[in-house]
Amino acid sequence: MRWVALMPLRGNSESPPGNSARNMAGRPLFAWTLEQALAAECFDTIYITTASPEIRQKLSDESLLANKRVEVLDYSDATGAGTGDIDSALFEFQQHAAFDVVCLIQATSPLTRAEDFRAAKHQFLAEDLDSLLTAVQSKRFFWTRTGTPVDHDPMKRSASQNRKGYAVENGAFYLTRAKWLKDHGCHLGGRIGIHEMAAETAIDIGDEAGWSVVERLLAKQKLISATARASQVKALVLDVDGTLTDAGMYYGPAGEALKKFNTRDAHGLQLLREKGVSVCIISTEDSPAVAARMRKLHIDEYYPGIRNKFPLLLELAQRWGISLLNIAYIGDDLSDLECLSHVGTAFCPADAVPEILRQAHYVCECSGGHGAVREVCDLILKSSEGTPCRDLDAEKCQ
16 A cells, blocks of 8 residues: 655745744744654655645755655645645645645654654554544543534533543544545545644644643653763763854954853863763864863863864773764864764753754754853753753853
8 A cells, every 4th residue: 555645834934823934933834744754654655735935945954854754745835735625635635646645744743753644544454444633532522602512411420531531533634545535525524533632732832822832842852862872972072163153253462262161061071070971072173272161170171173083982982882872972163973873872062053953853942152061061961860950941041
């Protein structure tokens, strides 16, 4: 069977649900769900339909167009794909692509996980379904606007936890068999299955309140993931300019180059070393100011003037006798990209360049030279059982 997915993306709207390109938690809204759909490995091809140059550019910026399973189709905003009419979008799509089962994915459901796609596909096949929808469980009591109970007797109400409740459609994605779609022109019908998702996936991001809640949930998910990775860290490798410093260049009266460091970063590195985590500094520049700072901090693993950092990182991992998976790296610019893409835990300051922001497992609340390194140190320490950690709060970056 050929399984494909369709994700209609709209731009040129100030707020969701129209604008799929708006940034949420540091990434375009559509990127969260699309990334999970790719990770699920359920689909032979994932088709993107859009008429927005902005979305095309962001797809490119996110390196999603480089994936062989992603294909972009041009659709006018006048078609079903542009108006949000699911049946029209799928009917038009069926004229362009061959498939046995199609999954219509809503970009406005960024909390959808790869496991949801996998579980839904398994259920679809196991139950020989014609269509499937996603939903969340609700045990609330429903009423009409005129005060008439919909699903219960007010005189005999049981505790909500004892009710069977209902499945409330959340619109995350739909599965439809090609034959059913062709014969009936509708994405739901025949043998219908329901894949139940986490309660938070029902949050509506069509207003700013819902948007903010989901954005915080995504940030929390990234923190949990980064914390799990950080628990395996045995060595921390970091860049200097833009990471340990604010990337500024300061010159004294004699023309000497000066750099600004953060004392809290230094204390964080010391705390790591006290816990047995090795600390290593690799810099593309050979600066007397940095060398002096390293001597002050008693950091012996300092390597200046390294233009190509990754070969050195491989050499260090071999010498330390650890895997790259046990190494955390903090960087902010393109010279750090290869290292970040190979280590077990990749961190970057809040003001890193876009390519680095996309590669990082965790983007700091703090910027370079303003506590980003301390934030990472605290996160690694927190990941160690029983080790206290200060609150990771953006206000602490000042």
